[in-house]
Each structure stands twice: as C-alpha cells, then as structure tokens.
Amino acid sequence: MTVAPPQVTSEIAEKGVLARAAARRLAFASALQRDAALEAIAAALVARQTEIAEANALDMAVARDMGLGEAMLGRLILTPKSVAALAEDVRHVAALPDPIGQTEDMRTLPNGLQVGRKRVPLGVIGVIYESRPNVTVDIAALCIKSGNAALLRGGKEAQHSNRVLAQVVGDACVAAGLPAGSVQLIRSADRALVREMLEARDVIDLLIPRGGADLHRFAVEHAKVPVVTGGIGVVHIYVDAAANLDQAVPICVNAKVQKPSACNAADTFLVHRAVADRFLPRLADAMQAEDVELRVDQAALKTLGERPNVRRATQDDFGFEFLSLRASVRVVDDLDEALDHIAAHGGHSEAILSEDYSAVMRFLNEVDAAAVFANASTRFNDGGQFGLGAEVAISTTKLHARGPMGLKELTSYKWVVLGQGHIRP
C-alpha cells in the first residue's frame, strides 16, 4: 500500500476558487442587491462593535508590547467613533451611482448588426495593504459596489481586527444574498503569500498595493498579474516670470505643508530668473513660518543669502520626493528650462503659476503628467477633490487609469453584438 504525500494547498488557490465563483455571480447581481449588501455591512459594523473592539484591543496590546510609535498606534486603533465613521463611509459608497451596466456607443452598423460596449466588473480584485484595518472595510465596499470579488491581504499588526472586520463584512454579504466568496481575507501571515498573489494570474484580475514605496516597487518587480501602482512621484511648481506673486506664495506653501506626507505635495520649486529677486525672499519667509527647510541652487542662494531655513542643494535634492517639511528650489532662465527639468524628473502632479496665457497653454500641453495645474495647489490631485465620489487609488501608470481612480476604474467592458442571423461575407 502506498501512502499519498500530504496535499499542500495554498490559501490563495483555495480562496481563489471561491473568489472566481463569487465574481461570476456578482457580475450580474443587480445594483439593488449590491447596495443592500452595503447597507447590511454598515448596520453590522455598528451592531457588532463590541466584537470589533475586543479584536482591536488584542492588536493594540501586541503593538504596544512591540513598542510601535504613536503614529502607528493611531493608524491601528478602532474606536466606537471611527467604526461609526466607517459605517457612514460604506453608506456613502452605496449612495454613489452604479459604475457598471452602462452600455456605451451602442450603434447599428451598415449591415444591421448592433454593437456596443457594456461596463462590467473586472472580476477579482486583490489588495495588499498595511496597518490600517479600516482599509479592509473601505476596499470591500468599493469592490462590492463595482460588482467585483475581493481578496484582501492586510498587515500582520492588524490581523485580529482584520479577521473580525472581514467576518462582519462576509456575514453581511451572505445575509444580503451575495455569494460567500465575495470578500475574503488571507489569514496566513506568511510573507510568501504576497509573492504568490502577485503571480496568481488565474485568480486575480487586478492587484492594488496600498502602502509605502517599498511595497509598490516589490509589486512592480514581481507582478505577473496586472498591477496599478501609484503614490510615488516628484512634484514641481514652476513660478513663471508673469506669476501673480501674491497668489504664488500661498499656493507654494499650501502645496508643501497642507499634508507633507502626501504624494501630491510639492517637492521642487522652479523659479523664473526675472522674478527670483522679488519672489524668493517672500517664499523663504513664508516657508520659515511653517518650519520648511529649502535646499536651493547657487543662483537662489545668492538672492536669499544666509537664512536659518535655507541651505545649498546637492544634485540629489532634485528629482527627490521629500515627503517631509523640506523642498528644493532651482532658478531657471525660461519656461523651456522648466519644461526640460520636469520632463527629466516629473510625471505626477505639475503646476505652473502664471498670468501669461501662452506660457500656461504651453505648460498644460507639453508637460506629460497624471495631472497638470494652472494657478492651483497640486494638493488637489485627489479623487475626492476631483469629484470622483470615492478614491480607490492614485495611479502613476498610463494604462487603464491615470491619476485618481474612482469606481469606474474598477471596471472593464464587454462588446455586445445583436444580430438577426448575420454571417461575415
């Protein structure tokens, strides 16, 4: 008698089968059904908050034992107030217009064949994320709204919270008549599963990494499934010779300090030589009031002289994403020099501040970036600010979606062809 070796079954493969089956049914669940599931999730989050609080307390205790900092603990904690807010967010998603089902460009061809493209879900969305457990609920809601199944892989530090939240979401889906595999959490903390998700072409239609630059780079390097990456980019503001300097100072300050850790925060200010003498001292004063350090080139240093928040830039300070209260400054001779600098280092959020119509037009036309701005802060590059209703991610890729991604970017389309016995001649 021979003994079969123990069957090694991966959690990804197992849950992948369930996710695929769920996706097939979700794809034709009505918007009424999907929205009812979201309402059920919102209600269950509030009804089961004791359970959620207990699980979160376990994660918090472990995190404190490990000596995690206050910022990390703040991202991890779930309070009755934050759970209620999470439920409200889910109701907000339910209230958005249905992103699927719309048939675009339906028309009758000369041979009488009717052809159009119908919006359909992508299928199974994989998401890899870190500490914040509310992402489990946020992304589940966005996936259900768009008719996709979700396969979630949260951080180890939030594992107890994530398990309960995924259970609450899953139970509510089933109670509302959606398939059991609609939202699933990968329970194993084994890091090898991240790599396996990135390669699971049979399971995952789109993978969204939500986390730091390291996770994004790892995903791009190893992914065999389609990945939308974002969140990384050097942001430039060009202050033209014809800038309104009374507007330019507050825009530059806002773009730098309103949220320095954001990907759309300003990194480099390119200042036209003609206004350098008038603009730079005002910029340096305003930045000093906000504790921002400026790393400036030789020309700017000559204008600014010695100041507590100004130091000479090195080459590394250009094309660098600071994500902190630091920025670099370069004086340029003209618009072309600014355009060349941005072409070499930019591509995320790029702004021109100018009252010169032709300079603004050239900048908007010629700069290749996810978002180009005239006379506005780059901090507006955001799905919420752009009126998308919900932001799934910010893409820095050019295919499928660029910049802020809303629900529509979680969809694909299929061609629908209606004939009356048509054959191809």
Next chain:
Amino acid sequence: MTVAPPQVTSEIAEKGVLARAAARRLAFASALQRDAALEAIAAALVARQTEIAEANALDMAVARDMGLGEAMLGRLILTPKSVAALAEDVRHVAALPDPIGQTEDMRTLPNGLQVGRKRVPLGVIGVIYESRPNVTVDIAALCIKSGNAALLRGGKEAQHSNRVLAQVVGDACVAAGLPAGSVQLIRSADRALVREMLEARDVIDLLIPRGGADLHRFAVEHAKVPVVTGGIGVVHIYVDAAANLDQAVPICVNAKVQKPSACNAADTFLVHRAVADRFLPRLADAMQAEDVELRVDQAALKTLGERPNVRRATQDDFGFEFLSLRASVRVVDDLDEALDHIAAHGGHSEAILSEDYSAVMRFLNEVDAAAVFANASTRFNDGGQFGLGAEVAISTTKLHARGPMGLKELTSYKWVVLGQGHIRP
C-alpha cells in the same frame, strides 16, 4: 595610462533615449503635422518602391534557400501592388479622426476649479512581430497618428525589407518635420533583445506582441512593461432549444470556416438536447461539405451515428483552440450547463443562437467574454467589422482595452486643472 573597457551599449537603451525625446515632441505635434507625415510616408513608399523591391528580393532569396513554405513566402513578399496597397492603408489611417487632444468631462467644481481629462499619447509603443514586413509600415502609421513614438522589432526573415521600410518611414517623418526618433527599427537579430524590450520600463510604455501563441506566452511570462496580449481564445456557440435552425446552420459554418486560423473562429458548439436530433445532422452535413471534422460527445454521437467527418471527442477537444477545420460538439441539458461550460473554457468570443428573449438576455448578461453575440457569427469580433477604423490588436486582457483595439486604445489621458489661485483648505 589605463585603457577604458569597450563601452557596451544596448541598441534598446540607445534608441530608447531617442524614442523618449521624440515622444515628448510628438505628444504636442498637431494633427495637421502628424497627418502630413502619413501622407509623406504614403508618397515615399510608392516613390522608393525599387529600393523596397530589391531589399525584399534579398529576404525572399534567403527564405527560398532555407526552404520556407509557400504560405511563409506569401507573407514575406512585397509586390508593386502590395506596396501600393500599403500606401493606401497609410492614407486611410491619415483620414481617420484624431484620437488625441479631446478633453472629456471638463467641469467646474463647487470651489470654482475647472477639472477635465485630456486624451494624450501613451509615449513609446514597442512592437514585436514576425515575418510580414508590411506590419512595419502599418504599426508606424498607427503610432504616428496617435502621437506615439514606435520602437519596432521585426522578424529576422524580413530584415532587409524591414530596414528599408523603416528607413523610408523615418525619412518621410523627418521631411515632414517630425523628430528623427519617431519610428525606429531594432536592427540586431539577437533574440536577447526581445527579453530586453520586455523589461525596458524606462523606455517602453506599452508593448504589443504580434505573432503566435508562443510569443504571447513568452511576453506575459517575462514582461515588466505593460503588455496587451490577445489573439488566443476558445470560442463557443450555444445553439439553444429556441434557435432558428435555418439561421443556426449557416452561422455555425461561417464562424468555423470563413477563416479557420482566426482567433474568433468557432471551436466548440454547445447544442441544447431538445434540438440535438433535428440540428446535429444538418450541422454535420453542412460541415462535411466544407471539409470540417467534428469531434462530438457521446450524446451527439448517438444522434449522428457513423459519418466520415464525425469522431468521438476526448476531454482534450473541449477548451481547445483548433485554428483549423476541426471543431468539437457537446450536447447540453439547458442554458445553465452551457453557461458553466463557457465559464470554465471561454472568454474570447461567445455566441447564443436563440429566439427566446430571456435566454438571450441571460446569456448576454452572464457570459464574461471580450465579445458576446446573439444570433450572429463570432467572426465579427474584429476592429474593422466593429467600425473602429483601424485595428491595432485584439486584447484578451480586461485592463485598459478588451477585444478589438482601435487608435483610442493607444492613448492615455492627463487631468487638466485650471485654477485662479486655489489652495486646498
């Protein structure tokens, strides 16, 4: 004195720098300029046809020496007539509407900020293709029309033809004022360069493999740049209990024989049990007249009995892309069994033949495929047939583009934001 080691510079990296620079300028070349370049290419193809014929004769001589078959030689040869047709194709592309520049959804937000999305080129398109040298010109025309630079890697067997064609195209671009790197051919026949193109993230924004299943699989396996793959898929036609059998027979035959080597040719016929006795003998007769062999399941065999073009199917005959005058047949109990079969094996072009409104609606809604058809041949799944003007490729991926890709699918967008001193609160 030390001697520097010989500089190893890759052709991809070198031409990549030129392509990037060209793409930056092409992105804001006007449609007038791009169309003028296409006109110049069309004229140059005819004016320089002696040169083209001489280069092609070299390729043909090598191919004959190597004993390549007639089909291969037919794909390789360029005659005065085919070059003239190629020039006409380029003029046809020039006459299509401009795919870039359109600003979609421009609107004013509550804070007065104006936000919209403007169609822009992707940047640099890489194309890897085999034998047919006319692809060099076709794809160059599509890239120029859509404002993209092209980096082309043709087959070794067409190398002399490709070099002259790329030269003709490149010279015409420069004469029309477009940058020199707009269209470049990789000259080295080293196969390692294919791998290098697939990994050249700094150079290539979209890679399109045009060739057989092996090339597509290799590209998907090794690509680190975005790749659109297609051309592979198992195609099903479901003949419902309520099918109009007088329509069904010619549709099934057309879908199989109109071009058996095409990816949208029928592979498997799923026949409802209620019509199997009436339909299958007619199908088998019609297929026999076209030399099509049917591989049928047990139930169909019982109905059909012994026939010269009918044999028992194995499991491998289902979920198999024949690309030849063979097809498989399965008798199903109902629509659900057909839907399950298609969910397991399909996803490219899927058709239902039925006069039952609800069955048609369920099929069109529930089948997940690039194109779903009611009462029409699957052979219509084609950019030309769907009225896209030009077909770049047929995508079987769900991201960015699905099914036939036209010029618009060679574009991306950028967000354009117009402010008057706006800062984010």
